[in-house]
Amino acid sequence: MTKTTFLGTGWAVPTKKRSSTSILIQPKNILIDCGGDIAHKLTKKDIPLTEIKDILLTHAHTDHINGLPGLLQASWLSGQKENIKITSTPKAIKKTKKIIKSHEFNFPFEIKYQKITGKGKLDNNVKYTEVKHKDQALAYRYKNITYSGDTKPCQNLNKLAKNTNLLIHEATFPTGQEKQAHQTGHSTIADAIKTAQKTKTKKLAIIHHKPKINIKKQIKQTKKELKAKKINIKIPKDLDTIKTK
Numbered sequence: 001m002t003k004t005t006f007l008g009t010g011w012a013v014p015t016k017k018r019s020s021t022s023i024l025i026q027p028k029n030i031l032i033d034c035g036g037d038i039a040h041k042l043t044k045k046d047i048p049l050t051e052i053k054d055i056l057l058t059h060a061h062t063d064h065i066n067g068l069p070g071l072l073q074a075s076w077l078s079g080q081k082e083n084i085k086i087t088s089t090p091k092a093i094k095k096t097k098k099i100i101k102s103h104e105f106n107f108p109f110e111i112k113y114q115k116i117t118g119k120g121k122l123d124n125n126v127k128y129t130e131v132k133h134k135d136q137a138l139a140y141r142y143k144n145i146t147y148s149g150d151t152k153p154c155q156n157l158n159k160l161a162k163n164t165n166l167l168i169h170e171a172t173f174p175t176g177q178e179k180q181a182h183q184t185g186h187s188t189i190a191d192a193i194k195t196a197q198k199t200k201t202k203k204l205a206i207i208h209h210k211p212k213i214n215i216k217k218q219i220k221q222t223k224k225e226l227k228a229k230k231i232n233i234k235i236p237k238d239l240d241t242i243k244t245k
C-alpha cells in the first residue's frame with residue numbers, strides 16, 4: 001500500500017484552505033516539492049521531521065521550493081543526524097544551494113545535491129522526465145503514482161504516466177483558457193483530463209488551480225464534454241491522503 005499525502009495543493013497564492021504544492025509518498029517518505037510551511041504540515045500529520053531525507057523538486061519556481069529552509073531548520077532542531085538528498089534540475093539545484101547557503105546553517109548533517117536532466121530512474125526507484133514549463137521542469141513517477149509538476153500537455157508526460165493508477169496533475173487554468181495556460185507552461189482542467197484519458201489513468205487528482213475557479217463545476221462540465229465518465233477525479237485538499245495498491 002502506498003500513501004500519497006497532499007501537504008499543499010494550491011498554486012502560488014494561498015487560500016484559507018490551500019497552500020503551495022507539496023506531496024509526500026509513504027512508506028518511503030519521498031517528499032516532492034516543498035511549497036509552504038512543510039514542517040508544520042508534517043507535524044499535523046504526525047510524521048517525524050527527521051524522516052524526510054529524500055526531497056525531489058519539480059522546478060525552481062518559488063511556490064515549489066520556498067518551504068525548504070524552514071523544513072531543514074526544523075529537521076535539524078528535531079535531531080536530524082542523517083544526510084538529506086535534494087534532487088532536481090540543474091537550475092533548481094543552483095537556486096536551492098544559494099537559498100540554503102544564505103541562511104548560514106551549521107548542520108551536523110550534509111545536504112547532498114543531485115542534478116538530473118532528460119529522463120531516467122533514480123536510486124529510490126522514482127522515474128522522471130522533463131516536461132514543458134516556462135523553466136526547466138520535471139515530472140516524477142513512483143510505482144503507479146505520477147505527478148506532472150507544472151507543465152503544459154506534452155508527450156514526455158504521456159509516456160511517463162502511461163497506465164498509472166493515480167495521476168496528480170496541475171490545472172492552473174480553467175477549461176477554455178488553453179492559450180493562456182500553454183503560453184505560461186501550464187495546463188487547464190481539460191488538459192489534465194485529456195492526459196488522464198491518453199494514459200489510461202484510473203484516478204486523477206487535480207491540484208495547483210487558481211482559487212477563483214469553481215473547480216467542482218468546471219470538472220463536472222469538462223468531464224461531460226470529454227466523455228470522461230470513467231475517470232475518478234479527486235480534488236484533494238491540504239493534508240488529504242490517497243491510498244493506492
Ligand SMILES: [Zn+2]
Nearest residue numbers: 011061063150
Ligand atoms: Zn507552480
